[in-house]
Amino acid sequence: MSGTAPAQSTHPAAHPAVGVSPLMRPHYPVGIVGYGAYIPRYRLPASEVARIWTDGKGGLPVREKAVPGLDEDVATMSVEAARNALKRAGIDPALIRAVWVGSESHPYAVKPTSTIVAEAIGAVPNTQAADWEFACKAGTEAMQAAIGLVGAAMARYALCIGMDTAQSRPGDALEYTAAAGGAAILIGPAEESLATISASYSYVTDTPDFWRRPDDSYPSHGDRFTGEPGYFNHTLSAAKALMEALETSASDYTWAVFHQPNLKFPQRAAKMLGFEQEQTAPGLLVGDIGNTYAGSCMVGLTGILDITQPDDRILMVSYGSGAGADAFDLTVTDKVLERRDGAPMTRDYVARRTEIDYATYTRYRRKLRTK
Amino acid sequence: MELPRHWRLQNQRYGLVGEVCDQCGVKLFPPRDVCPSCAEPAHEQYTFSGRGQVYSHSTVYSAPAGYEEYAPYTVALVKLDEGPMLTAQLTDLGDQEPEIGMPVEMVTRRLRAEGEQGMIVYGYKFRPVMSQGS
Amino acid sequence: MRDVSVIGIGQTKVGEHWTTSLRHLAWEAIHAALADAGTEAVEAVYVGNMLAGALSRQQHLGALIVDFAGLRGVEAVTVEAADASGGAALRQAVLAVRSGAAEVVLVVGVEKVTDMVGASGTTAQVAAADADHEAVHGVTSAALGALLMRRYMHENGVELADMAGFSVNAHANAVGNPYAMFRRPLKASSFVKGSMVADPVNLFDSAPAGDGAAAVVLCPTEMAKDMVPSPVRVAASSLVTDAPALHDRADPLVLAAANTAAGRAYHAAGVVPGDIDLLELHDSFTVFAALQLEAAGFAQRGEGWTLAKNGDIGPQGRIPISTCGGLKARGDVGGGTGVYQAVEVVQQLRGAAGDCQVPNARRGMTLNVGGSGGTAVVHILESIE
Numbered sequence: 001m002s003g004t005a006p007a008q009s010t011h012p013a014a015h016p017a018v019g020v021s022p023l024m025r026p027h028y029p030v031g032i033v034g035y036g037a038y039i040p041r042y043r044l045p046a047s048e049v050a051r052i053w054t055d056g057k058g059g060l061p062v063r064e065k066a067v068p069g070l071d072e073d074v075a076t077m078s079v080e081a082a083r084n085a086l087k088r089a090g091i092d093p094a095l096i097r098a099v100w101v102g103s104e105s106h107p108y109a110v111k112p113t114s115t116i117v118a119e120a121i122g123a124v125p126n127t128q129a130a131d132w133e134f135a136c137k138a139g140t141e142a143m144q145a146a147i148g149l150v151g152a153a154m155a156r157y158a159l160c161i162g163m164d165t166a167q168s169r170p171g172d173a174l175e176y177t178a179a180a181g182g183a184a185i186l187i188g189p190a191e192e193s194l195a196t197i198s199a200s201y202s203y204v205t206d207t208p209d210f211w212r213r214p215d216d217s218y219p220s221h222g223d224r225f226t227g228e229p230g231y232f233n234h235t236l237s238a239a240k241a242l243m244e245a246l247e248t249s250a251s252d253y254t255w256a257v258f259h260q261p262n263l264k265f266p267q268r269a270a271k272m273l274g275f276e277q278e279q280t281a282p283g284l285l286v287g288d289i290g291n292t293y294a295g296s297c298m299v300g301l302t303g304i305l306d307i308t309q310p311d312d313r314i315l316m317v318s319y320g321s322g323a324g325a326d327a328f329d330l331t332v333t334d335k336v337l338e339r340r341d342g343a344p345m346t347r348d349y350v351a352r353r354t355e356i357d358y359a360t361y362t363r364y365r366r367k368l369r370t371k
Numbered sequence: 372m373e374l375p376r377h378w379r380l381q382n383q384r385y386g387l388v389g390e391v392c393d394q395c396g397v398k399l400f401p402p403r404d405v406c407p408s409c410a411e412p413a414h415e416q417y418t419f420s421g422r423g424q425v426y427s428h429s430t431v432y433s434a435p436a437g438y439e440e441y442a443p444y445t446v447a448l449v450k451l452d453e454g455p456m457l458t459a460q461l462t463d464l465g466d467q468e469p470e471i472g473m474p475v476e477m478v479t480r481r482l483r484a485e486g487e488q489g490m491i492v493y494g495y496k497f498r499p500v501m502s503q504g505s
Numbered sequence: 506m507r508d509v510s511v512i513g514i515g516q517t518k519v520g521e522h523w524t525t526s527l528r529h530l531a532w533e534a535i536h537a538a539l540a541d542a543g544t545e546a547v548e549a550v551y552v553g554n555m556l557a558g559a560l561s562r563q564q565h566l567g568a569l570i571v572d573f574a575g576l577r578g579v580e581a582v583t584v585e586a587a588d589a590s591g592g593a594a595l596r597q598a599v600l601a602v603r604s605g606a607a608e609v610v611l612v613v614g615v616e617k618v619t620d621m622v623g624a625s626g627t628t629a630q631v632a633a634a635d636a637d638h639e640a641v642h643g644v645t646s647a648a649l650g651a652l653l654m655r656r657y658m659h660e661n662g663v664e665l666a667d668m669a670g671f672s673v674n675a676h677a678n679a680v681g682n683p684y685a686m687f688r689r690p691l692k693a694s695s696f697v698k699g700s701m702v703a704d705p706v707n708l709f710d711s712a713p714a715g716d717g718a719a720a721v722v723l724c725p726t727e728m729a730k731d732m733v734p735s736p737v738r739v740a741a742s743s744l745v746t747d748a749p750a751l752h753d754r755a756d757p758l759v760l761a762a763a764n765t766a767a768g769r770a771y772h773a774a775g776v777v778p779g780d781i782d783l784l785e786l787h788d789s790f791t792v793f794a795a796l797q798l799e800a801a802g803f804a805q806r807g808e809g810w811t812l813a814k815n816g817d818i819g820p821q822g823r824i825p826i827s828t829c830g831g832l833k834a835r836g837d838v839g840g841g842t843g844v845y846q847a848v849e850v851v852q853q854l855r856g857a858a859g860d861c862q863v864p865n866a867r868r869g870m871t872l873n874v875g876g877s878g879g880t881a882v883v884h885i886l887e888s889i890e
Binding site for chain 3: 376377380401407426427428429430431432433434435436437438439441444446447448455456457458459460471482483492494496
């Protein structure tokens with residue numbers, strides 16, 4: 001394969017400065033060459049869940065959530081997001097060396113989703129393909145790996161997808177929010193990027209706040225334990241560590257986007273980090289589409305990229321139960337202006353909306369026992 | 372299990388990849404290797420844009436085996452912008468009534484699954500062209 | 506080439522024959538036809554069948570049926586062309602006698618659709634379409650009919666109620682046919698209220714699938730005159746194909762195979778459409794009746810429906826169709842249909858159609874269509890002076 005830099009006599013990672021800081025920086029500068037969102041068209045209002053399970057008297061963590069149609073799954077949704085990313089990037093898909101799909105709702109337990117996506121977008125056969133798993137940060141985890149792959153000049157492009165059709169037990173608190181959607185991010189050389197990524201950081205501990213055992217249909221969660229020890233500890237720690245290493249603060253960023261399990265958590269985290277509401281507004285989609293799990297903060301990022309201006313700086317922090325958080329520092333380039341009209345905007349998908357009732361929802365999500 | 376026959380057709384099903392006749396230049400979908408217009412070989416691949424119009428449509432209430440879980444669903448004859456016509460389902464209609472002449476675009480969706488344990492067959496469907504710039 | 510005539514016919518009632526197997530149905534029709542012909546000296550048997558492989562898990566019908574019918578050892582083979590299997594089998598028999606390869610030949614068209622229940626029938630029928638490019642998208646035979654009907658109505662400004670005449674005529678005619686599946690009239694006002702099968706095709710628009718078998722015995726016309734009092738000669742036989750997939754046809758609203766097959770048959774018989782006294786066509790859906798009237802030259806493109814609306818298709822009309830109920834009311838016998846059509850025309854030409862009789866019928870035509878139009882078989886039959 002061409003495009004690979006010649007092997008160096010001294011490995012740059014052997015340099016004494018590397019590894020002192022926990023920050024991860026690629027050897028060659030990289031960025032986002034193309035991006036694409038996907039959100040299915042059906043919406044279940046949270047009030048419908050409340051109507052069935054609390055007599056309409058419970059609180060509502062979001063307004064409504066996106067529900068996939070009967071013929072949709074993480075593979076089909078990833079294909080559309082990937083096509084949108086490629087339309088914006090305008091590159092030859094044969095130059096993609098990795099197609100990585102992060103999700104906790106892959107259509108097969110064993111058999112990659114990523115091969116379906118790679119085949120559909122014309123990236124086969126000279127590519128790597130893999131499915132990633134780390135609850136809601138499976139997609140950003142793939143992004144960090146892609147930064148490494150392209151940053152080491154092993155590949156010119158790597159495609160990372162965070163996409164979910166999240167499952168939730170009928171009547172569970174998660175049923176209000178567990179939604180479908182996500183985004184595809186194409187990582188490539190900084191020179192070709194619409195947003196460069198200077199550095200990322202990952203904060204991980206073993207914290208069992210949410211899980212699903214192999215034979216279960218629905219995940220279990222630690223209720224209030226998911227908050228402080230889970231979401232907030234990891235999200236805030238990751239954000240702070242990144243900003244500290246980069247010597248930045250909230251005011252240095254035009255925009256910020258966090259993992260969005262509900263409306264409250266990301267707003268509180270943003271506030272605790274010193275961000276104003278306006279900085280998070282364009283990426284805060286959870287109220288309209290629900291928690292799209294592995295897609296959540298990535299589709300929030302595409303929402304920001306749709307409206308951002310050159311030189312804007314963006315902080316993105318994902319969170320995955322189990323637990324960990326990935327933080328990224330991005331700077332928008334002028335290429336965003338010429339590329340973003342190449343595919344439907346995130347808001348176009350949010351606006352494309354057909355409301356369904358709880359009965360239709362149970363059918364679409366195959367919750368009805370028919371045998 | 373009809374695994375091999377579905378696998379064999381993935382290229383055309385996922386990407387709407389058809390052919391151009393070497394002789395008369397007519398664009399073919401589904402690909403058939405022999406041009407029906409001039410009976411000459413058609414080998415050159417051609418990827419269709421995925422844009423077209425509904426030529427006719429029907430909603431199926433009584434579905435064949437393997438499709439019951441999706442019924443009622445809408446099937447259509449779609450005339451592609453490049454010329455050929457194909458048979459496909461219309462999806463994501465929401466509250467919209469399908470209409471003859473409706474502009475549609477290709478999406479990749481589940482066509483069916485071979486039972487609970489079997490493989491999932493993916494392929495082209497069409498939806499009303501998504502409005503942009505809302 | 507020798508002239509060929511029909512010397513014997515037989516048929517079973519069409520319906521749900523829960524206690525009767527495929528081979529038994531075939532035997533009943535064969536037995537009746539041989540008795541009618543007054544001979545058992547059959548040299549070859551052609552079986553028309555479409556669904557036995559899928560619905561009865563039975564193929565190799567040639568050997569199976571002649572063995573069961575007491576004709577073990579006789580040359581026998583199945584002819585398959587979807588719903589046009591019966592017509593195609595009849596044509597093979599005509600060719601065998603014409604060529605001199607055989608003297609007395611029997612054709613039996615048989616279908617057994619009630620060996621399996623549930624969605625299997627719908628699934629088996631759609632095997633006549635393109636499996637890779639039509640059936641995989643969940644279309645059914647009814648949906649293919651519906652795609653044609655929707656477009657036909659759109660292009661020609663036709664309302665659903667305008668199509669009622671086809672089903673009303675078929676049901677009215679079936680009342681007089683003891684072999685018909687539904688011997689009850691249908692009101693035009695009920696037609697538009699049928700439960701939906703594949704929009705806009707409803708229950709009263711589509712033919713019901715039924716079990717049944719029909720048989721015809723052929724021999725050279727020279728021989729026939731000495732064997733039976735009123736042989737019916739085969740004035741023309743033609744079979745033409747088209748793309749099996751609807752989407753592969755240049756103009757889906759033109760049944761090109763039917764058009765060419767009818768044209769060839771008229772030429773061979775030396776007649777024009779106006780010389781045809783009755784037409785048994787393949788009215789599995791009303792739109793097919795309209796399209797076939799157009800293809801066979803009885804109406805201009807887009808005007809076939811007006812014949813139903815104007816009463817031209819009744820027993821006393823300009824071109825009587827479905828005189829014994831057609832597929833709509835006699836029942837859709839799948840691959841057996843083409844042979845039923847021939848039996849019905851022979852009955853008419855003998856003047857033996859009872860309450861279904863078309864006055865002064867001397868020349869009748871059958872039009873048997875496979876799938877959504879991929880195969881068309883036409884036969885013109887004439888009474889001998």
